Amino acid sequence: MDLNYSQEESTFRDEVRGWLKANLPQDLRDKIATYDELSREDLLRWHRILAKQGWVAPAWPKEWGGTSWNMVQRYIFEEECGLAGTPPLIPFGLSMCGPVILRFGTDAQKKRFLPRIYQGEDFWCQGYSEPGSGSDLASLKTKAERKGDHYIVNGQKTWTTLGHFADWIFCLVRTDSSLSKRQEGISFLLIDMKTPGITVRPLILMDGGHEVNEVFFDDVKVPVENLVFEEGKGWTVAKYLLGHERMNTGRIGTSKRELAKLKEFAGRQKGDDGRPLFADARFRDKLTRVEVELMALEITNLRFLDQMRRSGQPPGADVSMLKIKGTEIQQALTELSMQAADSSAQEEFTGLAKRYCNFRKTTIYAGSNEIQRNIISKMTLGL
Amino acid sequence: MNFDYNEEQQLLADSVRRFLAKGYDFEARRKIVASKEGWSPAVWSTISEMGLTGLPFSPDYGGFGGGAVDLMGVMEAAGEALLVEPYLATVGLGAQFVSRAGSDAQKKAILPAVVEGKLKMAFAHTEKGARYNLAKVDVQAKRAGAGWEISGEKFVVLGAPVADKFVVSAKTDKGLSLFLVDSKNTKIKPYVTLDKQRAGDVGFSKAQGELIGPEGGALAVIEEVVDFATALICAEAVGAMKFACDTTLEYLKTRKQFGVPIGTFQALQHRIVDMYVSYEQAKSMACLAASKADSPVDAGDRARSISAAKIKIADNCRHISQEAIQLHGGMGMTDEMKVSHSFRRLTMIAQQFGDAEHHLARFARLG
Ligand SMILES: Cc1cc2nc3c(=O)[nH]c(=O)nc-3n(C[C@H](O)[C@H](O)[C@H](O)COP(=O)(O)OP(=O)(O)OC[C@H]3O[C@@H](n4cnc5c(N)ncnc54)[C@H](O)[C@@H]3O)c2cc1C
Numbered sequence: 001m002d003l004n005y006s007q008e009e010s011t012f013r014d015e016v017r018g019w020l021k022a023n024l025p026q027d028l029r030d031k032i033a034t035y036d037e038l039s040r041e042d043l044l045r046w047h048r049i050l051a052k053q054g055w056v057a058p059a060w061p062k063e064w065g066g067t068s069w070n071m072v073q074r075y076i077f078e079e080e081c082g083l084a085g086t087p088p089l090i091p092f093g094l095s096m097c098g099p100v101i102l103r104f105g106t107d108a109q110k111k112r113f114l115p116r117i118y119q120g121e122d123f124w125c126q127g128y129s130e131p132g133s134g135s136d137l138a139s140l141k142t143k144a145e146r147k148g149d150h151y152i153v154n155g156q157k158t159w160t161t162l163g164h165f166a167d168w169i170f171c172l173v174r175t176d177s178s179l180s181k182r183q184e185g186i187s188f189l190l191i192d193m194k195t196p197g198i199t200v201r202p203l204i205l206m207d208g209g210h211e212v213n214e215v216f217f218d219d220v221k222v223p224v225e226n227l228v229f230e231e232g233k234g235w236t237v238a239k240y241l242l243g244h245e246r247m248n249t250g251r252i253g254t255s256k257r258e259l260a261k262l263k264e265f266a267g268r269q270k271g272d273d274g275r276p277l278f279a280d281a282r283f284r285d286k287l288t289r290v291e292v293e294l295m296a297l298e299i300t301n302l303r304f305l306d307q308m309r310r311s312g313q314p315p316g317a318d319v320s321m322l323k324i325k326g327t328e329i330q331q332a333l334t335e336l337s338m339q340a341a342d343s344s345a346q347e348e349f350t351g352l353a354k355r356y357c358n359f360r361k362t363t364i365y366a367g368s369n370e371i372q373r374n375i376i377s378k379m380t381l382g383l
Numbered sequence: 384m385n386f387d388y389n390e391e392q393q394l395l396a397d398s399v400r401r402f403l404a405k406g407y408d409f410e411a412r413r414k415i416v417a418s419k420e421g422w423s424p425a426v427w428s429t430i431s432e433m434g435l436t437g438l439p440f441s442p443d444y445g446g447f448g449g450g451a452v453d454l455m456g457v458m459e460a461a462g463e464a465l466l467v468e469p470y471l472a473t474v475g476l477g478a479q480f481v482s483r484a485g486s487d488a489q490k491k492a493i494l495p496a497v498v499e500g501k502l503k504m505a506f507a508h509t510e511k512g513a514r515y516n517l518a519k520v521d522v523q524a525k526r527a528g529a530g531w532e533i534s535g536e537k538f539v540v541l542g543a544p545v546a547d548k549f550v551v552s553a554k555t556d557k558g559l560s561l562f563l564v565d566s567k568n569t570k571i572k573p574y575v576t577l578d579k580q581r582a583g584d585v586g587f588s589k590a591q592g593e594l595i596g597p598e599g600g601a602l603a604v605i606e607e608v609v610d611f612a613t614a615l616i617c618a619e620a621v622g623a624m625k626f627a628c629d630t631t632l633e634y635l636k637t638r639k640q641f642g643v644p645i646g647t648f649q650a651l652q653h654r655i656v657d658m659y660v661s662y663e664q665a666k667s668m669a670c671l672a673a674s675k676a677d678s679p680v681d682a683g684d685r686a687r688s689i690s691a692a693k694i695k696i697a698d699n700c701r702h703i704s705q706e707a708i709q710l711h712g713g714m715g716m717t718d719e720m721k722v723s724h725s726f727r728r729l730t731m732i733a734q735q736f737g738d739a740e741h742h743l744a745r746f747a748r749l750g
Contacts, residue, residue, distance in 0.1 A: 134713060158713075343514075357730070360716060
């Protein structure tokens with residue numbers, strides 16, 4: 001057994017680290033450090049810097065701009081981005097719609113959409129969830145009726161993250177409601193957000209922020225060439241995406257960075273006795289427990305990665321485990337930061353408290369942690 | 384042994400609940416919270432007409448001579464409705480100092496006005512870097528003629544923007560003391576807290592003050608009043624928890640996924656059961672806190688019980704509020720749902736007057 005990275009992997013890490021240090025603009029670095037809201041332009045700017053370097057879509061095939069890094073290198077890259085505190089790469093185009101088009105799209109669709117996703121020319125959002133269909137996605141009702149060479153889309157999507165920034169939305173829609181198996185009448189459609197009949201309405205979350213939206217479709221005309229894969233086979237597409245290797249689900253780099261920040265912060269805060277809070281055994285123990293959880297998650301993640309590399313099998317339900325633990329750790333870190341803040345420093349405290357509020361979302365979205373447990377119990381344990 | 388409210392207490396709690404259900408529903412609260420002032424004079428006058436502002440003060444000054452136990456039902460109802468009126472700051476904190484430590488003249492000047500709802504107060508105590516240590520005060524008071532001059536700054540003073548008078552802790556040559564200061568002699572930086580209450584940082588620059596109680600040695604009465612207020616927010620937490628549990632239970636019964644109410648999933652059934660277990664435990668400890676605030680064996684007994692209660696309340700505030708959001712799914716995250724506001728209030732109560740760690744340390748110290 002050897003838990004260390006190989007020489008080449010370490011060299012690769014150094015290269016990535018050095019490049020990030022030199023190329024992450026200071027203003028973006030500061031915004032991330034102070035948890036400022038990122039504008040559309042901020043997000044796209046970082047996207048384009050990586051695109052220029054050729055690192056924006058490592059998992060894509062070489063011909064479309066991928067890096068041909070292996071799984072471990074990709075993991076290292078993501079971890080280093082987290083550690084450096086880069087703006088997030090918005091996943092909807094790069095790691096959702098892109099891979100779907102690569103796997104199921106026509107040549108024309110590939111040529112039309114992939115370069116624009118890669119270059120950050122189109123901002124994408126994800127239109128899966130509906131008011132009545134969250135965990136039970138297959139019950140979705142948004143209807144797309146074929147009329148000549150168009151689909152006419154009617155219905156509503158909700159929780160659409162950054163829909164207010166988006167140029168395009170990929171949607172699961174119902175093209176046939178006559179089938180008894182609900183999964184069978186669903187199709188995967190790409191919709192231009194500028195099409196008449198689309199209305200985007202903000203949903204304000206409890207931290208007061210605007211990141212999600214309701215998107216309404218009222219007789220929206222979508223050309224049939226925007227259908228991905230066959231009509232009625234949208235569920236296959238959606239399932240492929242769920243099973244698509246996402247080994248960064250645990251957000252280990254980001255959490256490591258937040259942990260280091262919290263330690264430094266707790267060193268500056270005073271406990272009841274006037275000494276640094278970090279020296280307070282009660283607080284320190286709580287923080288150490290989170291740190292140990294994170295270590296365990298990191299090693300688990302690497303262990304799964306190593307297994308995957310050897311077996312060549314996709315990760316399956318293991319990803320669910322990483323999602324559960326990763327999000328619990330992210331939440332614990334925001335809770336401890338809020339607790340560490342001196343509540344008499346109103347602005348600082350409230351900022352951290354809002355972050356604590358906001359991070360409750362992590363165990364709800366991208367398949368709630370309850371649904372992840374259902375997946376493990378079914379797929380791994382056979383219950 | 385009798386854990387029930389007596390008839391009077393029950394009637395009062397019921398009438399408060401009825402009033403809040405009608406005049407303080409979530410929409411009404413939303414409007415009040417969004418207003419410039421952040422509180423409602425109309426609600427406040429009803430509160431005092433119902434006798435709530437006089438409840439814990441002596442009949443000599445127009446009050447009803449009640450204690451924390453009498454206030455419990457009121458605070459529970461306030462917690463369910465997420466009341467943002469400056470009730471705790473005035474009745475639970477500011478005026479308590481006058482009632483417990485003030486001279487007859489001070490009581491006569493202040494308490495009847497509080498009872499009638501004409502005077503709002505706040506307790507200006509917390510300083511930068513003190514965390515939850517009640518003894519750490521650097522604001523200074525110096526004699527000036529017959530009175531005193533206070534100088535320094537206090538932070539996150541609950542109800543500050545609304546208060547007519549402050550009770551301020553400050554150091555004199557003889558030690559920690561308390562002073563009454565008119566709000567017009569202060570400089571207030573107001574803001575809205577996470578749970579939509581109004582608070583502010585309060586600056587005193589040679590502000591005229593009137594000594595309350597003896598000079599030096601105010602720590603004992605500060606601890607007594609803060610323990611009293613802690614007992615009150617424990618009861619408030621129980622109300623907010625009850626709302627969070629009940630509304631989540633309702634959601635589990637009505638929200639359908641996979642063709643069935645999500646409450647049919649055993650994984651969620653156990654989770655909501657644990658929420659109710661937390662609620663019952665919290666309620667028990669809130670009863671303990673209130674009864675020990677009123678009739679402790681001694682100050683140590685009071686402090687120990689109230690810290691124990693606050694530990695349990697803080698932990699269960701976190702547990703219940705987090706689970707309530709989780710079981711609501713995305714809806715729980717939204718500002719438009721009352722459950723997310725109960726989350727915020729419960730988050731704040733968990734650390735108001737000391738988080739669980741502070742009270743663990745205090746409890747351990749008391750043996
Ligand atoms: C901040 C945020 C951003 C989001 N962004 C997007 C986006 O960009 N695009 C998009 O399409 N969607 C997005 N979502 C939606 C997200 O995927 C859903 O919220 C999620 O699927 C849960 O669905 P729901 O909110 O309807 O909750 P529900 O499905 O109603 O669940 C309510 C509760 O029941 C539990 N539950 C449900 N079924 C079961 C079961 N079988 N067993 C046990 N427990 C169960 C859930 O875990 C949850 O605790 C976002 C959500 C949030 C909060």
